[in-house]
Amino acid sequence: GAGGTVGLQRVVNEKGNGKLAMQMGLGVVGAAYTQKSKATLNDTTPIAKLIEEAGAIVVPKDSPYKDIKSLVDAWKKDPSKVNVGGGSSPGGPDHLLPMQLAKAVGIDPTKVSYISYDGGGELLPAVLGNKIAFGASGFGEFLEQVKSGSIRVLAVTSEKRVDALPDVPTMKESGIDFTFTNWRGIVAPPEISAGDKQVWIDALTKMHGTDAWKAELEKRGWTDAFETGDTFGTFLKDQDTAVADILKGLGLTS
Known part of the structure; x- marks a missing residue:
């Protein structure tokens, strides 16, 4: 508790x-x-x-963001309108991930619009239903949906690619000097x-x-x-x- x-x-x-x-x-x-x-x-x-478990930045399959760069570019233009959701209350891993990512890409973390969900079970339908621009969580929360094609992972936050998602680039490969693991x-x-x-x-x-x-x-x-x-x-x-x-x-x- x-x-x-x-x-x-x-x-x-x-x-x-x-x-x-x-x-x-x-x-x-x-x-x-x-x-x-x-x-x-x-x-x-x-x-x-x-x-350790890598974090993942995820979007629904029909999201306009095709890679992490396009998402971050939009986020930087107006952080208050690009909502991010996570399965943690403030201070938890899913909250710390986007806040630290924001800091790494030059966004004031206090400007980030973070929506807290009660775990991955609530976060998942929010991503699938386009209730948020992107989700931030441990990649394991989304593996089934990634395999089915209903969710896309734009990047993982580990030093190296994740074996379970070999085609997904790391943040560093995408030009963002950022790592984060739960x-x-x-x-x-x-x-x-x-x-x-x-x-x-x-x-x-x-x-x-x-x-x-x-x-x-x-x-x-x-x-x-x-x-x-x-x-x-x-x-x-x-x-x-x-x-x-x-x-x-x-x-x-x-």
């Missing part, structure tokens, strides 16, 4: 409990600010980052013992090496982004700083 901050508060309250962990992602970083949570990820014990990882309560922390890391490292996990990555189009302990902790701090900066610029946090 509340963008993951209810679970986050529970984890932070369970100081020293090495038997508890929380699966979370980028959305919790933003929600901690927008929900004014007392608990933050900096209060937890970082265990491991597991995966990610998911595991954190534990604060002040757990070194032994308990290592038990979690060892278990996830073992899982990471299994064929079943590799098959799941391929099935869902996720990128393997495995890192543990202090390395993941540094990543979390960097993410926290980046998200705080964009939300502060939007007036969503002090």
Whole structure:
């Protein structure tokens, strides 16, 4: 609930409990600010980052925008009229993606007209029904519709092309210096013992090496982004700083 901050508060309250962990992602970083949570990820014990998922910019098949350049050109001319939809409330991944993209292409993020939908299930009909100019979300939300031809992906936001969408260019290939990925990882309560922390890391490292996990990555189009302990902790701090900066610029946090 509340963008993951209810679970986050529970984890932070369970100081020293090495038997508890929380699966979370980028959305919790933003929600901690927008929900004014007392608990933050900096209060937890970082265990491991597991995966990253590329974002995608999508339009319905009959959209006038045939590539990302034509969309961005129209967006820059009048950001308030080129509505973007996402399956996140402000501070969530689908909100952060277009805001950071706007910044990258020279649009004032405060001018962006962002429409929040309750997850991909609500976002999809909005894209298909031309209720918005384009959608921004993880590409996995739209795979079936892309394969059926009802939705087109103009670009993905990863460093490299996505295996599941080999014909779709990256932002960088399209001349836009921008990357963005949603990610998911595991954190534990604060002040757990070194032994308990290592038990979690060892278990996830073992899982990471299994064929079943590799098959799941391929099935869902996720990128393997495995890192543990202090390395993941540094990543979390960097993410926290980046998200705080964009939300502060939007007036969503002090």
